[in-house]
Amino acid sequence: MASKSIWLCLTCHTCGARCPNGIDVPALLDPIRHDVLRRKIGITDPKVAIFHRAFMDTVKRFGRVYELFLVGMYKFKTKTFMEDMELGWNMFRKGKLHLLPPKSGNLSEVKEVFKRSGLK
Ligand code: SF4
Known part of the structure; x- marks a missing residue:
């Protein structure tokens, strides 16, 4: 949650479209971002x-x-x-x-x- 990387995703869905395991990265990052904002932690x-x-x-x-x-x-x-x-x-x-x-x-x-x- 403290990683700056979670804020770098532009939700372009390129990775999800190409991932052989069908992992939807932006869908995973959104709840993490919201949790960080709600708890006011880890925002560098x-x-x-x-x-x-x-x-x-x-x-x-x-x-x-x-x-x-x-x-x-x-x-x-x-x-x-x-x-x-x-x-x-x-x-x-x-x-x-x-x-x-x-x-x-x-x-x-x-x-x-x-x-x-x-x-x-
Ligand atoms: S959706 Fe995937 S490829 Fe697009 S910016 Fe986010 S992490 Fe990168």
Whole structure:
């Protein structure tokens, strides 16, 4: 739980798709991450935990990732407003950061998942 590695997984599912034993690594890491956050132990880099919480919060609010909200939450909480400005601008220019939140047809289902899981 103290390993920084649990926070490096991007949930791309490449390893699970290629694993001959069918091990779903992201599915194993998610409960560990949540347990670390819930128990407030083993977090070596607070920014990683802040990013994870901002990510989960945006999914909970919008039913899927809303990158501009995610970046805003992360920047506000880490007070790193001026870091990555050029990257952010380039992402915006290329249409990777949308001004309006995405429409999610299953927001109520996503909220129900959060409610049942006890995630805050
Ligand atoms: S899903 Fe697997 S391959 Fe993808 S980032 Fe996570 S551990 Fe790596």
